[in-house]
Amino acid sequence: xxxxxxxxxxxxxxxxxxxxxxxxxxxxxxxxxxxxxxxxxxxxxxxxxxxxxxxxxxxxxxxxxxxxxxxxxxxxxxxxxxxxxxxxxxxxxxxxxxxxxxxxxxxxxxxxxxxxxxxxxxxxxxxxxxxxxxxxxxxxxxxxxxxxxxxxxxxxxxxxxxxxxxxxxxxxxxxxxxxxxxxxxxxxxxxxxxxxxxxxxxxxxxxxxxxxxxxxxxxxxxxxxxxxxxxxxxxxxxxxxxxxxxxxxxxxxxxxxxxxxxxxxxxxxxxxxxxxxxxxxxxxxxxxxxxxxxxxxxxxxxxxxxxxxxxxxxxxxxxxxxxxxxxxxxxxxxxxxxxxxxxxxxxxxxxxxxxxxxxxxxxxxxxxxxxxxxxxxxxxxxxxxxxxxxxxxxxxxxxxxxxxxxxxxxxxxxxxxxxxxxxxxxxxxxxxxxxxxxxxxxxxxxxxx
Numbered sequence: 001x002x003x004x005x006x007x008x009x010x011x012x013x014x015x016x017x018x019x020x021x022x023x024x025x026x027x028x029x030x031x032x033x034x035x036x037x038x039x040x041x042x043x044x045x046x047x048x049x050x051x052x053x054x055x056x057x058x059x060x061x062x063x064x065x066x067x068x069x070x071x072x073x074x075x076x077x078x079x080x081x082x083x084x085x086x087x088x089x090x091x092x093x094x095x096x097x098x099x100x101x102x103x104x105x106x107x108x109x110x111x112x113x114x115x116x117x118x119x120x121x122x123x124x125x126x127x128x129x130x131x132x133x134x135x136x137x138x139x140x141x142x143x144x145x146x147x148x149x150x151x152x153x154x155x156x157x158x159x160x161x162x163x164x165x166x167x168x169x170x171x172x173x174x175x176x177x178x179x180x181x182x183x184x185x186x187x188x189x190x191x192x193x194x195x196x197x198x199x200x201x202x203x204x205x206x207x208x209x210x211x212x213x214x215x216x217x218x219x220x221x222x223x224x225x226x227x228x229x230x231x232x233x234x235x236x237x238x239x240x241x242x243x244x245x246x247x248x249x250x251x252x253x254x255x256x257x258x259x260x261x262x263x264x265x266x267x268x269x270x271x272x273x274x275x276x277x278x279x280x281x282x283x284x285x286x287x288x289x290x291x292x293x294x295x296x297x298x299x300x301x302x303x304x305x306x307x308x309x310x311x312x313x314x315x316x317x318x319x320x321x322x323x324x325x326x327x328x329x330x331x332x333x334x335x336x337x338x339x340x341x342x343x344x345x346x347x348x349x350x351x352x353x354x355x356x357x358x359x360x361x362x363x364x365x366x367x368x369x370x371x372x373x374x375x376x377x378x379x380x381x382x383x384x385x386x387x388x389x390x391x392x393x394x395x396x397x398x399x400x401x402x403x404x405x406x407x408x409x410x411x412x413x414x415x416x417x418x419x420x421x422x423x424x425x426x427x428x429x430x431x432x433x434x435x436x437x438x439x440x441x442x443x444x445x446x447x448x449x
Contacts, residue, residue: 030099033092043110046181047087047140053180056112057084057187058172058227062196063147068168068205068233070292073156074120075168075231082145083114084187091140099136106134106144112182117171117226121151161291161298162240163444165208166233173217173226184225185214194229205233244287244300248307249437251276251283255314256429259422263321273315280308299444306436314429321419 047054064078087110116122124146125131131147154168174182186193190212200207213228255276258269284304291298297305 029096033096034101034105037090037092038108041089041109043108046110046177047085047089053183053225054085054112056114056182056184058082058184059187059193060195060229062194062200065196065200065207065231066202066205068154068166068202070156070158070161071290073154073292074151075154076149076151077170078149079147080145081148082143082187083112084141084143085112086139086141088140090136090142092138094138096138098138101134101136103130103132103134106132109142111144113175113177114172115175116150116152117173118153118169119150120153122148124148156292158292158294158298159296160444162235162237162300164235164299166205166235168231168233170229170231171226172228173224177224178222179216179225180223182225184227186212186227190214202233204236204239206236208232208234240300244283245303247283248280248304249433251279252307252310252433253430255311256426258314258318259426259429263419263422266322269318270315273311273318277308277311277315280304280311284308299440303440306440310429310433314425317421317425321421 059082061080061082062077063080066076068075090109125148132145134142134144136142150170152168152170154166156164156166158164173184192212194210194212196207196210209230209232211230211232213230215226215228216223217226218224255273258272261269261272287300287304291300
């Protein structure tokens with residue numbers, strides 16, 4: 001038994017020694033190859049210098065996307081940025097295989113001066129170590145991968161905010177070498193070289209598509225090879241519906257409560273109007289603190305402006321009612337046999353009859369006018385329209401005689417009553433607000449698309 005154990009130990013030691021010898025030989029072989037490659041290598045000269053352009057192939061794996069900020073119009077992206085090019089000066093025997101070496105070796109080789117043209121701030125991850133990886137293939141090809149975070153500009157058009165769709169670009173190219181020196185391309189072809197991790201989720205947007213393009217752009221009189229990615233983003237509306245649209249609409253509806261309060265409740269109606277208007281103002285200021293300061297009105301601004309207009313119109317409506325239809329402590333009753341409307345109608349009829357009987361040198365003209373008035377009197381609908389228009393004209397023109405005559409008659413009628421303008425506003429304001437919402441959502445959701 002002891003002899004068997006000794007034999008097994010001898011075999012294991014022999015096998016380990018052979019492995020160590022093989023590893024040592026391979027290490028010496030690789031060291032010899034690298035020393036030979038770098039002996040006359042010049043890192044400041046690109047591959048194929050003086051002949052054809054050096055081709056750089058790219059592919060990107062996005063591990064996280066966002067945040068997308070409207071205030072400074074930018075987006076942030078964390079990705080694995082992979083480049084591949086061929087340097088014929090680094091060819092070696094195929095039996096050696098692919099070499100995965102330290103990044104220190106990479107510092108001694110030529111690398112493309114790749115930049116992000118629309119980047120605002122970018123950095124390479126270095127914790128706990130430098131997040132870089134490179135491999136050297138026998139044919140001289142180099143595969144270089146690095147983990148970086150890019151914060152890039154995104155020129156946004158916010159006229160349809162928050163029902164908008166934005167296109168954020170990413171431009172990749174050489175910092176100093178024109179297309180005659182470096183030519184960029186997508187390693188897997190257009191629309192296949194940019195991929196997203198399955199766990200990538202966006203809170204405010206949906207990533208619809210991200211097409212890729214390779215193009216040549218003239219900059220400062222030189223043509224540069226550029227790669228472009230278009231991230232098409234559609235904004236989620238849920239947050240703004242809950243935080244802006246619904247509260248604004250509820251405040252507008254709250255301002256309509258004053259239409260159902262009697263005219264004598266001056267303090268109550270004024271408080272409702274002022275409270276809703278100030279609440280809308282505070283809400284609009286809070287919105288502006290979280291959106292970009294643009295020189296035009298966005299779709300959200302239009303909605304807030306119109307809700308302000310409705311709230312202000314409700315307050316001005318009561319001011320109109322209070323100034324022109326309320327006198328003293330009691331208001332004329334709108335209905336009843338002895339109401340003010342009936343008295344005014346009777347007095348207008350008396351005035352018209354006197355004008356008909358009064359002689360005038362302009363008899364033909366007056367007779368025509370009187371004939372039209374007689375026709376109006378025969379039609380109850382026209383008579384009511386004429387009376388309302390006449391009273392409305394006296395109100396907006398500030399006719400003092402008309403107001404004094406109403407004050408004298410106030411004591412002859414009953415208690416305070418609802419205003420005819422309030423009855424009209426109860427229908428006109430909700431109907432106009434519903435019509436505005438229909439036109440608003442149809443225009444921004446369908447027409448502008």
